[in-house]
Every structure is written in C-alpha cells, then in structure tokens.
Amino acid sequence: MTGQGIGVAVRRKEDVRFLTGRGNYVDDINRPGQVHAVMLRSPHAHAEIGKIDVDDARQAPGVIAIFTGADVQVGGLPCGWVVKFKDGSPQHEPMHPVLAQGKVRHIGDPVAMVIAETHEQAKDAAERIVVDYKVLPAAAALEGAIRPGAAQLFDAVPNNIAFDWAIGDQAQTDAAFAKAAHVTKIDIVNNRLVTNAMEPRAAIAEFNRGTDEYTLYTTSQNPHAIRLLMGAFVLQLPEHKLRVISPDVGGGFGSKIFHYAEEALLTWASAQVNRPIKWTAERSESFTSDAQGRDHVTHAELALDKDGKFLALKVSTLANLGAYLSTFAPAVPTYLYATLLAGTYTTPAIYAEVKGVFTNTVPVDAYRGAGRPEACYVIERIVDKAARELKVDPAELRRRNFIAKDAYPYQTPVALAYDSGDYFTTLDMALKAADYAGFGKRRDEAAKRGKLRGIGLASYIEACGVAPSAVAGALGARAGLYEMAEVRVHPTGSITMFTGTHSHGQGHETTFAQLVSDRLGVPIENIDVVHGDTAKSAFGMGTYGSRSLPVGGSALVKALDKIVNKGKKIAAHLMEAAEADIEFKDGAFTVAGTDKQVPFGAVAFAAYVPHNYPIDEVEPGLDETAYYDPKNFTFPSGTHIAEVEIDRDTGDIRLVNLVGADDFGTIVNPMVVEGQVHGGFAQGVGQALLENAVYDQSGQLLTGSLMDYCLPRADNLPNFSVETHVTLCTHNPLGVKGCGEAGAIGSPAAVMNAVIDALAPLGVEDMTMPATSEKIWRAIHEQTQAKAA
C-alpha cells in the first residue's frame, strides 16, 4: 500500500509550483512575435451605434489592426441549452454577436478590438476611437423589464421574456392548498453576485500558417467545450485544426465555464494579423464582461397540515438573464433550480413557474451552485418562516418533513429521483457542533452586552455529477455530459493520467493521482495528472456542477479496470497460470493460493518489451481509455448552521459561528473536501452579508470595482467547523457525490435565518441579502419608531 489512496489527506502535488511562483497561468505565457489586444467596451447599457470612427486611432503608435462589428462576420456566441415556454415553443434566442452589431445592450458590451505591438499602445489607441452612440432608455431592473412600456432589448422578444416555463402539477398543488391548515407566504430576492475569481480572464490565440492550425490559450474550466462551441458555431473551424489549452487557472466558480467573445475574436484575428495575440482582462473588465450570478425575484407559498407536514409548495420566479443568453444561462433558473424545490422534504405537490428575462445588464449564468443555492434559499427561508408562525422549533419542523432514511430511491414531484441520503444524521451532527441546545444561554449573555444574537439552520440538497446525457438531452441540453479518462502506463511503471475535467483550485492533480495510486499501488510521485489541453486529453466536458469526481473519477475507475484486466492476461502468461486465477492487490499480480507474484511494474515493462508475451491474445502497450456517462445525478446534502451577533445600536453584524455537516458520499481527500466547503462558505456568507451587484436605472453598474463590490476579507469570517457523514452514491463505482458547491448552497439561508432570528424579537421579520449593518440599523429603527408612534 502506498498510504496515499482513498481517504488519506495527502498534501497536494500542485502546491510546490504555486508556492514558489512557478505556476503557469495564461497571462504568464508569452509567445514569440506576440501582439496585444484591448477591447473597447460600451459605456452605455443600451444604445444604438452610429458611426464608429477609427481613423485617428489607426494612426496611433504601434497599432496593427482595429476591428469593429462590421469587420467580423462570424457566427454568434451559442447557447448550450434550450428551455421551452409552457406551450412547448422554444425560448427566444437572439443573436449574441462577438462585437456589437448596430446596438449595445449592456455596460461592457464589446464594440471594437484594437491590436497593437504593446498593451499600452493598444489601450492608448482605443481611447482615440470615436463611437457615435444614441443612448436608449434601459430595461435595467428585473421586475421593471417585463412591465408594459419597458425598453425592449430585441425586436423579436416581446416584453423581454426569453421563456415562461413551468414544472410540476398545478392542479394537484392547488388542491393541496385548498385543504391546508396553514399557508406561509414569502417574497424573496436572491441578489446578483459578481464571481470575481482572483485571476482575471485572459487569452492568447496563435495561427500556424504552415499547418492552418489555431492554438487558443484561455482561462477556461472546459477547454474541449470551448473548442466545440467556438469551432462549430462561431468560427466554423474543424476541431482537428483547433487546439485549446487551459493551463493553470486561477479560480472559476462557474464564470470560466462559458464561451466568451474574446476567445473567438482573438482566434479569428490571429489569422488576420498573422501574429499571436494576447488579451488580459483588467478587473474592471471582469466586472462588466464575466457572466454574473443569481438575481432572482420570487414569491413562494407553502401549505402545511395541522401537524406541520408540508402539503404543497408553489413558487413563481423571475430570473434575470442579463442582455444575452450565456452558454448555460437558461438551464440555471429552470432545470438546476426548480427541480430542487422538493429539497430534503416529502412535499408531495410542487408547482413552479419561471420567467427568464432579458435586461440591459451583464449576462447571468452559472455561479457556484448555479440554481441550487437559489432553490435552497427559497425552501429554507419559507420553512423557517413557517416554523416561526407555527411556533415550532425550526429543527423539529425540518425533521418532521425529511424524507425517511429507508425511502430511497425517492421520486420527487419535480423530476429528480434521489438515490441515497440521511438528512436526520447530518442535522443532528450540525446541531451538536453548533451547540444548538446551548443557544438560549448565549443569547441571554449577548443581551447583557447590548447584542442581539440569532441562530439559523438550512438543510440543503443539490443535484451534482452533471449529468446523465440522455436526461440532459431530454431537458434541452445540446451536448452530452459524460467524461473521459485515459491511463497511460509507461514502460518503467510510472503513469500519466489524462482527464477531460479541469482543475482550477480543486486539487485534481492530487485526488485523481490518489485514485490511481489506490488501485494500482503506484506512489503518487510517479503519477502525473494531465488536464486542460485538447491535444492531450482526447475529450471531456470540463469541471462544473461538482462533476469531476462523480463523473470524471468514475471514468478513471473504468480505465483502471481495463488496465488491471489487461495486466492479468499478461501476468497469467508470465507466471504460466490461468487468467482466472490471477488476483491483483497492493501493486502486484498473484496466482491465487500460491506465493507466485509479479509486481505491476514488471507487467508494464513486459507490455512494452513483449519478448515473453501472449501476443496472440493481447496487443503490446498498457494504455487504456474509458468514457463514463452517469446513470443519475448525485445528491449531496447536509445542514449548515450559522450564528450571528448584532449590535442593537449600530446594526454592526458579526458572523460568530458557521457549522456544516455534509454528506458527500465517499471522501477521497478529506483535507481537500474541507477546503472546498470552507471556500463555499465564504462565498455563501459573502452573498448573505457583503456582496451585491447594483445597477442604476440607466443600467450603469455602480459596484464595478473591488472598491465598491465587497468581497469577503479574512476578518469578515470566523473559523468554520466542517464534518461529514457518508451515505454512498448508489450508481457510481466510487460512491462519491461531489463537494465543490455545497458550502455556497446551504450557508446563505442559514446566515439569513440567523439574522432574522436575532431581529425577530424586535418585530423585524424580513431582510434582503446582503444584510449589511446599514440595512439592519434601518430595520431596527423603523420598528423602534413604529412602536414609539
């Protein structure tokens, strides 16, 4: 045994290069003869474009070329998912041009690309372009955009509604409401977030005149999908002439899944100017050109019987899509949101309708959790409100409605079939870790110091391991969502493993190596994991939706099976035994019931130097590829509990504790898993207490820099407590469920329930995210003044 297999907190292989400044991010790469691109972006949210005068800019020092929409006649950026109207007609899917064609529709919409010898020269020249904008009224706010008389983004999209979609049984739901003993109603805003991976997006495109091959280096979570989307839909380039490389990528959280205009523009232009072209976003460009997250307005109603059992849930949501359909955008507020509205509960009837709305804002797409945090927020806020109205302990109300431990597989009324879970145990673990029983004492102690203390729970579920291709296809996906793994055993027994998933902080170079080490008995130092290059990994669908381990890891297990099976044939020959008698364990092939054995390395060597070899039965070489298409989604679940303390006089709020008890199935590397939950927690707390993307009525982004948009800092956060409980996924070979998003899913509702718990004694029963000190102070004082009056 290597002691580096499944379940061991192995320290990460990738860390040394990151810690010594030897990482290789796109902006660190420079190609011979490279020139630089700068995007001229719209300062207006909605405007018609008259003349674009580039004559003066062309005279600027160092300028090589300037392109506007009229010059770049290529396809639009494709959307990967089709959502249907209630009547079955497809979503409106207007053209998303790579450079504006006659009109701009959001702040940051690219209008021209300047290419010059240096970045500074390109930037200077861009300032000399004169664009004649005719500014139009903007549809900047979500609810306003569908009102009569609102500005229209596209002539062919009436009322800015891209789709009006529904799921569930409306009649059954209405009938359940008719006999309810109690109905709880809530209005909820899920605030818009800016992803802000620390590495800004960047790209370099290079064209080889000798071979007609293009190479694109890009900060992507899924290089193969970028090659497919850009090659097939935008530039009409065949894939064998297109190589996409995503080297070290500095965080993604969803925002680097999508195919962006700059990737296609640079690739196209690299052949026009015949020089490698580099573009790196400044942070202010990230704020106006990276897809943003969340942004829902929801009304929900929960019907309960006299015992507090949930009878039915009705949900109506407006989802902001921004100005264009980004790659995954329509799926996020529909199939990744409304299908999760059963949560962890037995609610027998659910009906949800979702309108996807175009607005003059930056496009919205998947951000950590993607639809599932929004669903959890609706459910867990309304469940808490119901508990308060019914004067039932919120933990007890949840327990009464949890799906029973023996009820799996459990079919929800909103399409999903949960395969396994145990919500009771994770709830109990979280209650214990948070010392829920001792909260009253802490609240009383805080009150003596003039502080309001609150505790809040959220029990979440998510659908991960995206996704069974046939199911995704039936739901409107335009791609399959399987994964590929190749295990290349070298003659001396070291291993290179190729995956189509991508690591941008998740530590795949370590965890995938652990899976190989666990199976083959090879130390991880002798295993390299390769990802992020379409010329190296045969295919893949990238990393998002907590899919890398459940889908990519499963593909790896299948490839390792093939390696072992072939190894057995070779070993049988070498030991002159029957193949059926060969066993493989701890890095050696043995003949059952004997002390005969050959180590794995000797079998690998024989495969490449086949002097004594079963050449009639097996081919030389030891290199196997496998594809895995999951049978179902995986369903990580758990409970998060937050505790806050609020200063009654100033509204100052401190998160004093955040606890998670999660079920991720099998844990490969507990250190990495804890780190993923910590990071998710920080983003969830950020949403609940600090972060908010704010647009004014004209569509101007008021929070367009890190000075205005509040990312969590170290002193905003406490230490976290993270525990896991394992129920195995029943349909993948490792029993894994995925852990990348969970932290961001339960925590916003837990924190907000804690805020409301702290303020409820003063009569404050609602609060929108982010719950800033100012908002809290105002809410407290409104109540105080109302009582005084």
Add this chain to the structure above:
Amino acid sequence: MASVTLTVNGRKVTTEVENRTLLVQLLRENLGLTGTHVGCDTSQCGACVVHVDGVSVKACTLLAVQAEGRDILTIEGLAKGNELHPMQAAFREHHGLQCGFCTPGMVMSAVDLANQNKNPSEQEIREWLEGNLCRCTGYHNIVKAIKAGAEAMAGTSR
C-alpha cells in the same frame, strides 16, 4: 523610457521601462518573474505583494522608476533551492491555497507579518490580511498556515 537599476532576489539588474511602467510590470514583463500576479486594477487584491527593502509592498502601487536602487524580494526568491521557506511549507501543510493565484501575495505578506510579529494571534492575522483577497479558501486554512509558518520562522514550532 528610463533606465532602472535594482536588486531582485539578490541579483542586481538594469532594465529599460516607460515612465508609467509599474514595478509589477517590470517584474513580470522585463524580468519574466511571473510569480507575482495582477488580480485587480485598484490595489485591493494583494496578489502582487513583494518585499521592497524587507517590507511588504503591493507592486502595483509603485512605479518601476521608484524602485531605483531598492532591494526587491519576490516569491521566486523565497525558497532556498528546493527547500521551501517555512511559510511556504506551512501553506502546503495546512492547505492554505487552492487555485494558487493569490498565494504568492499571501505568502509574501505573511512573511512580513511574521518578521514583525513572531507570534501573531488569529485576530492579528485576520486583520493583517486586510490587503489580501482570496476567493477560494475562505481564509480558514490561510490563517492556520500563517500561524504555523510564523511559529516555524520564530523557531517555536511545537
């Protein structure tokens, strides 16, 4: 254009820069020291922290010409050959990094803290990191790593 002479990671270098060139650009573009990162345009993120004459500085806040005659230490100059600096080793041991992009600035900032305060408390560490943003870790493990790294640097590691 201006000529600047400075010491970087113990080696004296002379290079040509524009008047507007920032120190971080000089390091990344003129010297190829790409370990120092640029994560923002408002001096908020701290991915570009280096040491100037032994003190942590955001390399995006200094013009290259202002570094004339100064002694610069970047993340590339911290380890002794293949032996990680105690702070680097602590970040690895405590999983204080995920995507690695903020990491060079975090480590350089942490080393400066530990130089000034041999035994920083958790609260002191969290407050010190005001100028360093991380989007991956939630800071939990960074704080642990800095505490352990500072102890190791002071030789008080238990």
